[in-house]
Amino acid sequence: GAVVSQHPSRVICxxxxxxxxxxxxxxxxxxxxxxxxxxxxxxxxxxxxxNEGSKATYEQGVEKDKFLINHASLTLSTLTVTSAHxxxxxxxxxxxxxxxxxxxxxxxxxxxxxx
Amino acid sequence: AQSVTQLDSQVxxxxxxxxxxxxxxxxxxxxxxxxxxQYPNQGLQLLxxxxxxxxLVKGINGFEAEFNKSQTSFHLRKxxxxxxxxxxxxxxVSDRGSGTYKYIFGTGTRLKxxx
Numbered sequence: 114g115a116v117v118s119q120h121p122s123r124v125i126c127x128x129x130x131x132x133x134x135x136x137x138x139x140x141x142x143x144x145x146x147x148x149x150x151x152x153x154x155x156x157x158x159x160x161x162x163x164n165e166g167s168k169a170t171y172e173q174g175v176e177k178d179k180f181l182i183n184h185a186s187l188t189l190s191t192l193t194v195t196s197a198h199x200x201x202x203x204x205x206x207x208x209x210x211x212x213x214x215x216x217x218x219x220x221x222x223x224x225x226x227x228x
Numbered sequence: 229a230q231s232v233t234q235l236d237s238q239v240x241x242x243x244x245x246x247x248x249x250x251x252x253x254x255x256x257x258x259x260x261x262x263x264x265x266q267y268p269n270q271g272l273q274l275l276x277x278x279x280x281x282x283x284l285v286k287g288i289n290g291f292e293a294e295f296n297k298s299q300t301s302f303h304l305r306k307x308x309x310x311x312x313x314x315x316x317x318x319x320x321v322s323d324r325g326s327g328t329y330k331y332i333f334g335t336g337t338r339l340k341x342x343x
Contacts, residue, residue: 158333
């Protein structure tokens with residue numbers, strides 16, 4: 114089946130630094146990738162949608178300058194949290210879809226802790 | 229606008245008892261529906277999906293769900309639960325033909341199976 118990987122699985126960083134999270138589709142071409150954020154004991158909130166080769170579309174309330182998304186190829190999207198602060202600590206999950214299907218395939222998530 | 233309601237935030241149930249996790253959605257268009265399970269500190273695992281066809285959908289681990297268009301519901305059921313079913317369960321909806329392929333997630337239901 115369709116597999117999506119994320120790297121790293123966990124990251125701890127100091128406040129003010131930037132962190133990059135990678136999302137890869139391993140066995141299919143991902144036309145669209147999605148980035149979600151999940152706070153403890155809460156649901157997934159969509160942050161942005163990215164299509165290969167074009168700018169990401171951010172959801173209302175998500176700072177595009179803080180959460181930089183790049184979808185440079187059909188198998189890779191990256192999320193960079195710039196100037197991270199403790200309130201950015203969260204579980205970040207990506208998903209990917211390809212072709213005409215509506216179905217998204219989810220990565221295992223990245224736990225970000227900002228000290 | 230689309231929304232997904234999971235009325236039960238927590239459902240305790242004894243081992244080998246049946247369980248139903250409720251999901252209602254609001255949408256003015258036809259939808260795709262999904263149920264996911266999330267274990268602690270892990271990503272989402274697809275349990276089952278309704279794309280078209282039979283309204284009774286069977287998934288993995290003995291779970292099934294029934295799409296009821298008139299009641300805009302997609303309740304998840306299992307006839308006999310195991311301790312290992314203890315997890316968070318999310319219902320998600322996606323509009324057909326919207327072109328955005330976005331998912332809207334419910335707030336989740338924590339299933340706790342008691343020995």
